[in-house]
Amino acid sequence: MVVAIATDVDLVRARAEGRAQAVALGFTRTDATLIATAISEIARNIIVHAGQGRIAIRGLQEPERHGLVVVAEDDGPGIRDVEAALQDGRSGRGGFGLGLPGARRLMDEFEVVSAQDAGTTVTMTKWRVRTRLELLHARRSPGG
Ligand SMILES: Nc1ncnc2c1ncn2[C@@H]1O[C@H](COP(=O)(O)OP(=O)(O)OP(=O)(O)O)[C@@H](O)[C@H]1O
Ligand SMILES: [Mg+2]
Numbered sequence: 267m268v269v270a271i272a273t274d275v276d277l278v279r280a281r282a283e284g285r286a287q288a289v290a291l292g293f294t295r296t297d298a299t300l301i302a303t304a305i306s307e308i309a310r311n312i313i314v315h316a317g318q319g320r321i322a323i324r325g326l327q328e329p330e331r332h333g334l335v336v337v338a339e340d341d342g343p344g345i346r347d348v349e350a351a352l353q354d355g356r357s358g359r360g361g362f363g364l365g366l367p368g369a370r371r372l373m374d375e376f377e378v379v380s381a382q383d384a385g386t387t388v389t390m391t392k393w394r395v396r397t398r399l400e401l402l403h404a405r406r407s408p409g410g
């Protein structure tokens with residue numbers, strides 16, 4: 267599912283979608299909240315730093331684990347120094363500079379692809395190891 271991001275209403279929608287998909291994938295409520303918080307920060311960055319963009323959220327089913335992947339894209343001004351932007355407290359304009367590093371800590375995998383005038387793509391994933399019980403059920407009903 268792709269959510270267009272331009273306003274706070276869109277941010278709330280993306281956050282809710284991330285939470286709903288996380289719960290559907292079997293993440294704990296705590297993990298669903300952490301994922302929703304990471305999505306909020308990345309959506310906020312699109313609104314504040316790029317103006318508009320989109321966030322795609324989808325589940326990944328692997329034999330041993332389930333994942334939730336978030337891909338946030340915009341065609342904004344881009345980030346000249348991605349390494350610096352990922353450090354705590356490196357805000358370009360008046361923020362706390364905790365959004366990107368905070369989101370990175372909340373997720374298991376985190377990648378930023380950007381360059382000046384090239385837009386920004388943030389791809390982040392959180393994984394959940396499937397329990398023995400789930401694996402047992404899946405083996406009984408293939409595809410599950
Ligand atoms: N989508 C984006 N487009 C352009 N620049 C971005 C984008 N996302 C982040 N940045 C740049 O990376 C810097 C760090 O982002 P981060 O979210 O960590 O901090 P912030 O948004 O400045 O402050 P905070 O999120 O703590 O309020 C930003 O100040 C901005 O310069
Ligand atoms: Mg931010």
